[in-house]
Amino acid sequence: MHPRSELKNTQREQHLFRLRLGVSALLVFICFGILAGRFFYLQFLKYDYYQTLAESNRISLVPIVPNRGLILDRNGVVLAHNFFVYTLEITPSKVENVEDTINNISQLIEVTSSDRKRFKKLRDQSHSFESVPLRAHLTEEEAARFAVNRYRFPGVEIRSRLFRHYPQGTLGSHLIGYIGRINDVDLKTLGEREDLPNYKGTDHIGKVGLEQYYERQLHGVTGFQQVEIDADGHAVRVLSSTAPIPGDNLTLSIDSKLQDIAEKAFGNRRGALVALNPANGEVLAYVSQPTFDPNLFVDGIDPDSWKGLNESLDKPLINRPLRGVYPPGSTFKPFVALAGLEAGKREPPFSIGDPGFYTLPGSSHQYRDWKPGGHGSVDVQRAITVSCDTFFYGLALDLGIDNLASFASHFGFGKKTGIDIDGELSGLLPTPAWKAKRWKQKWYPGETLITGIGQGYTLVTPMQLAQATAILANNGTAVRPHLVTGIQEGSNGVTRPIPVQIMDKVELNQQHIELVKQGMMGVTQPGGTAASIGAGAPYLIAAKTGTAQVVGIKHGEKYNASALDERHRDHALFIAYAPAEDPKIALAVIVENGGHGGSAAGPIARQVMDYYLLGKEPTPPPTAIPDAPAKPTEPEPHD
Numbered sequence: 001m002h003p004r005s006e007l008k009n010t011q012r013e014q015h016l017f018r019l020r021l022g023v024s025a026l027l028v029f030i031c032f033g034i035l036a037g038r039f040f041y042l043q044f045l046k047y048d049y050y051q052t053l054a055e056s057n058r059i060s061l062v063p064i065v066p067n068r069g070l071i072l073d074r075n076g077v078v079l080a081h082n083f084f085v086y087t088l089e090i091t092p093s094k095v096e097n098v099e100d101t102i103n104n105i106s107q108l109i110e111v112t113s114s115d116r117k118r119f120k121k122l123r124d125q126s127h128s129f130e131s132v133p134l135r136a137h138l139t140e141e142e143a144a145r146f147a148v149n150r151y152r153f154p155g156v157e158i159r160s161r162l163f164r165h166y167p168q169g170t171l172g173s174h175l176i177g178y179i180g181r182i183n184d185v186d187l188k189t190l191g192e193r194e195d196l197p198n199y200k201g202t203d204h205i206g207k208v209g210l211e212q213y214y215e216r217q218l219h220g221v222t223g224f225q226q227v228e229i230d231a232d233g234h235a236v237r238v239l240s241s242t243a244p245i246p247g248d249n250l251t252l253s254i255d256s257k258l259q260d261i262a263e264k265a266f267g268n269r270r271g272a273l274v275a276l277n278p279a280n281g282e283v284l285a286y287v288s289q290p291t292f293d294p295n296l297f298v299d300g301i302d303p304d305s306w307k308g309l310n311e312s313l314d315k316p317l318i319n320r321p322l323r324g325v326y327p328p329g330s331t332f333k334p335f336v337a338l339a340g341l342e343a344g345k346r347e348p349p350f351s352i353g354d355p356g357f358y359t360l361p362g363s364s365h366q367y368r369d370w371k372p373g374g375h376g377s378v379d380v381q382r383a384i385t386v387s388c389d390t391f392f393y394g395l396a397l398d399l400g401i402d403n404l405a406s407f408a409s410h411f412g413f414g415k416k417t418g419i420d421i422d423g424e425l426s427g428l429l430p431t432p433a434w435k436a437k438r439w440k441q442k443w444y445p446g447e448t449l450i451t452g453i454g455q456g457y458t459l460v461t462p463m464q465l466a467q468a469t470a471i472l473a474n475n476g477t478a479v480r481p482h483l484v485t486g487i488q489e490g491s492n493g494v495t496r497p498i499p500v501q502i503m504d505k506v507e508l509n510q511q512h513i514e515l516v517k518q519g520m521m522g523v524t525q526p527g528g529t530a531a532s533i534g535a536g537a538p539y540l541i542a543a544k545t546g547t548a549q550v551v552g553i554k555h556g557e558k559y560n561a562s563a564l565d566e567r568h569r570d571h572a573l574f575i576a577y578a579p580a581e582d583p584k585i586a587l588a589v590i591v592e593n594g595g596h597g598g599s600a601a602g603p604i605a606r607q608v609m610d611y612y613l614l615g616k617e618p619t620p621p622p623t624a625i626p627d628a629p630a631k632p633t634e635p636e637p638h639d
Contacts, residue, residue: 062130062227063201066220067162069247069490071176071210073256079176080211082162086138088146089131092123094155101153102134108149109142111135114300118181122203131159136299164204164298170291172259174319175252175283175421175483177209178294198222207297208319210250210483213420220247220490246490253282253485261611261618262287265604269594272320274466275587275608278577280500281470281479283419284585285608288320313567321466322424325459326590329546329597330387331575332408332454334472334516337380339407340395341512348515351379358393360445367393367449384519385528387545389453396452397445404451405431410506411468412478418503419463419481427464430457454546465588469575473542473583475513476506517542521580530574530598533606539613540580543605545597546573569593574601578609585612 071080088105095101102119105111115135123132134156138146143158150157164179182190182205190196190205199205200222206212223244228237262273266289273287290312296305309317318324340346356374357366369375369389375382383391396404409415414429428434430451432443450456460468463481471478480501488495520542524534529545548571572594577586587605594600610616 061200062225064223064225064241064244065162065201066222066244066490067246068164068179068220069218069488070249071218072249072251073254073259074252074485075255075257077168077256079168079172079252079254079256080164080166083165084160085136085163086143087133087159087161088135088138089133089157089159090119091131091155091157098123101156105134105146105153105156108145109135109138118300131157133161136161136163166294168256169295170293171256171263172254172286173209173291173294174288174321175209175254175286176294177211177213177421178207178297179204179211180207180297181300200224204298208423209421210252213422214248214250214484214487217248217487218250221245248490249488250484251486251488251495252483253277253284254286254483255284255612258285258608258611259287262604262608263289263291265607265618266591269600270314270320270592271590271594271601272324272462273587273589273604273608274321274462275585275612276466276470276481278470278474278583278586279479281481282485283481283483284612285587286321286483288318288324290314290316292316319421319423320590321462322419322421323461324590325425325427325461326571326573327456327458327548328454328460328465329548329571329573330389330454331465331544331546331573331588331597332458332460333387333392333452334384334520334544335408335411335413335468336392336395336399336404336452337384337519338472338508338512338516339399339404341380341515342407342509343399343403345398346380346395349379351377351382352391352394354378354388354390356390358390358449360397360449365446367446381515381519381522384516384544385522385525387523387529392452393449396448399452401443401448401451402431404448405429410476410478410504411471412464413458413460413468417463417467417481420483424463425461427461428457428459455549462588462590465573465575465590466586469577469588470583470586471504471506472513472516473577473586475510476508477502478504478506517580520544520576524576530602533574533576533598533602537578537606537610539578539609541576541578541606541609542580542583543574543576543602545602546575547571547596548573550593567593570595572597572600574598574605576602576605576609578613585609 068082070078073079088109090098090101092098102111102116111134119132119134138158146158166173166176166178181203182199186205187196190199195216198219198221202219202222206215206218211218221244223242225241226239228239258275262275262285266287269289271289273285274283275285276283292309296302337346354369354374354376356369356372358369359366367389370387374390375386375388378386378388378391382388405414408429414427416424416426430447435441435443435457447456451458467478467481480503482498484498486495486497521540522528523530523543523545524537524541525531528534530543533543534541550568550570570593572591574589574597575587577583587608589601589605591600591604607618611618
């Protein structure tokens with residue numbers, strides 16, 4: 001019997017077919033609906049966004065770095081400029097294997113590990129179609145050697161780039177400063193100032209000195225090219241270009257010849273000198289010794305040079321005029337004398353009989369004068385001329401520390417001068433309130449006495465001391481000191497002068513200030529503590545010598561310089577202005593561990609004044625009469 005054949009259920013199969021067809025159609029409809037919705041979203045709702053994104057992928061902005069501004073002295077001598085050097089550069093998009101290419105190049109010319117690290121960092125920050133420097137400062141021989149083998153290295157070429165150069169070498173390095181590679185700290189600062197776009201393509205930035213303070217002016221404005229690129233990242237054509245604006249040129253008040261004379265006058269000694277024009281605040285010379293070569297820092301200082309500078313006991317990287325702090329010693333006395341006269345504490349013909357010491361009232365403690373046996377009868381004028389400690393001990397006590405500090409502050413002590421270089425310290429003008437806050441101790445009368453002769457807690461920078469001298473020479477008018485006298489704009493070549501800025505004006509009795517000035521003029525005359533410095537000068541010098549202790553001497557002990565380590569000997573200080581009757585220059589000199597102001601610092605000042613006022617080239621400095629005998633048995637000197 002044949003098996004019964006099952007009849008096909010045609011109706012049921014048709015139903016299933018229609019059901020499947022309907023589901024498929026629904027799925028297709030849903031998919032097309034999603035595609036249509038996405039299409040609408042992308043083409044209409046997000047059109048602007050993706051249009052911009054597509055354009056940015058097609059068009060890239062390539063920065064054009066501006067030429068950095070020049071720095072010139074007052075006579076047009078170039079102190080900082082730019083010059084072209086050969087650089088070996090790689091365009092990554094044109095090279096199949098960058099690492100292999102660098103290895104092959106290193107067989108022709110030297111490529112150090114630091115070169116490789118710098119290249120990698122710059123490559124990460126650049127587009128693939130931009131050339132990235134691998135080696136800078138190629139010699140003529142290295143450039144020629146690579147040029148012969150150029151065909152072996154597609155995507156590698158020699159270009160010329162501008163590099164910063166300081167043609168005067170070490171001259172004025174602390175005031176000029178230097179540029180260096182931009183680091184993370186610089187990037188953060190630029191971001192905070194919203195200046196990052198202006199530094200696209202720039203590797204360097206001002207680090208210290210004028211290069212840092214006037215960075216915005218010197219840098220200029222970065223230009224840009226709009227470059228069309230293909231899908232592989234290759235440049236196709238330049239669509240538009242905006243030219244960069246060169247940085248501004250700076251003209252300084254510094255005379256490079258005077259600067260050179262001042263620096264050489266120090267020899268191998270450490271110290272600082274600042275010379276000002278009292279009338280307008282122009283800085284005429286600015287010395288910090290020892291100095292350094294700023295060219296070492298331009299493209300990254302090598303480890304050996306950095307170690308030598310950073311670990312030197314002479315600390316050549318410290319900007320001494322602004323960041324060196326010293327007790328002013330007896331250079332503080334003219335200001336104490338003027339304070340006493342203005343307060344009515346020492347009206348002429350007041351005088352004292354100096355026995356060689358001062359005894360604090362209510363105490364048996366004696367404060368010694370630098371000269372054993374004293375100076376005899378001393379009035380205000382003679383007290384300055386012979387630097388009588390005894391006179392100023394009593395005057396300071398009668399004035400009181402608060403009155404003294406308040407008056408001295410008008411001459412710039414205890415505050416920044418505002419010179420156009422960053423990093424200036426404010427020194428210290430002590431008061432009882434300061435001591436209570438700093439040391440949680442009361443103020444003692446003996447501390448007022450030693451403040452009167454520039455010792456104790458009082459600290460000044462050479463910049464402050466020069467500014468105070470200029471204010472005194474200028475009869476109480478304080479002008480802001482500045483190094484830049486004019487800025488020539490890179491956009492149009494127009495020079496904009498820096499205006500004179502009056503910072504303070506002390507109303508002084510003219511008879512009082514003349515009395516102080518007479519005392520300072522006596523310092524460089526026979527019988528003064530720096531008589532040899534004024535000897536033979538065709539102009540009159542008003543000055544004050546000073547000696548500042550580095551290490552304390554126990555009561556009863558004698559100061560013996562030869563028995564001390566050289567770096568523990570007293571600092572030598574000298575302030576002066578000339579011509580005394582019509583001041584054209586005011587200066588302060590500090591020779592670290594130099595001993596006496598008249599013999600160590602005074603001759604340096606004389607050379608500077610002779611050249612500035614007379615155009616006279618330096619001659620061997622005169623032998624000065626020490627301010628106090630240098631015998632092992634002498635008490636500690638102050639002048």
